[in-house]
Amino acid sequence: MKVQITAEADNDFKKGDCRRCPFHYAYALCPLVKNDKNPNDCPIEIVKDSQWIPFKYRKMTDEEKESYSTDYDTILDCELPEEGQPILVSDGKSAWEDFFMRDGDLCYLDVTCDIEEGMAWMPMPEPYKKD
Numbered sequence: 001m002k003v004q005i006t007a008e009a010d011n012d013f014k015k016g017d018c019r020r021c022p023f024h025y026a027y028a029l030c031p032l033v034k035n036d037k038n039p040n041d042c043p044i045e046i047v048k049d050s051q052w053i054p055f056k057y058r059k060m061t062d063e064e065k066e067s068y069s070t071d072y073d074t075i076l077d078c079e080l081p082e083e084g085q086p087i088l089v090s091d092g093k094s095a096w097e098d099f100f101m102r103d104g105d106l107c108y109l110d111v112t113c114d115i116e117e118g119m120a121w122m123p124m125p126e127p128y129k130k131d
Contacts, residue, residue: 052090052120053079068105076107087121
């Protein structure tokens with residue numbers, strides 16, 4: 001069984017910490033604790049929430065302006081997806097699937113085109129697998 005937790009909750013709940021387990025309704029009723037089993041044998045797999053990675057820009061240095069073949073004065077300064085990678089993108093109002101692209105020194109999104117400040121991306125989740 002998988003239990004999805006938020007990044008904030010990760011600080012409070014670790015595997016084997018049955019007192020805070022969101023699955024077990026009462027610590028005293030937990031079958032692992034009740035039978036004196038090792039909490040690390042818990043069948044619950046903790047899965048963190050996906051994390052959005054903001055697209056961030058910074059001003060180019062004079063050296064960067066000379067080395068890049070662009071008229072822009074800013075450069076992306078954040079973790080970036082691989083070229084052609086399908087990703088989820090959000091502008092804070094909606095989310096959509098897109099593809100991260102490069103053309104020389106220029107980075108863009110295949111569907112949306114411009115990567116704007118205030119947008120974020122995350123890798124596509126794994127497809128659903130029926131048990």
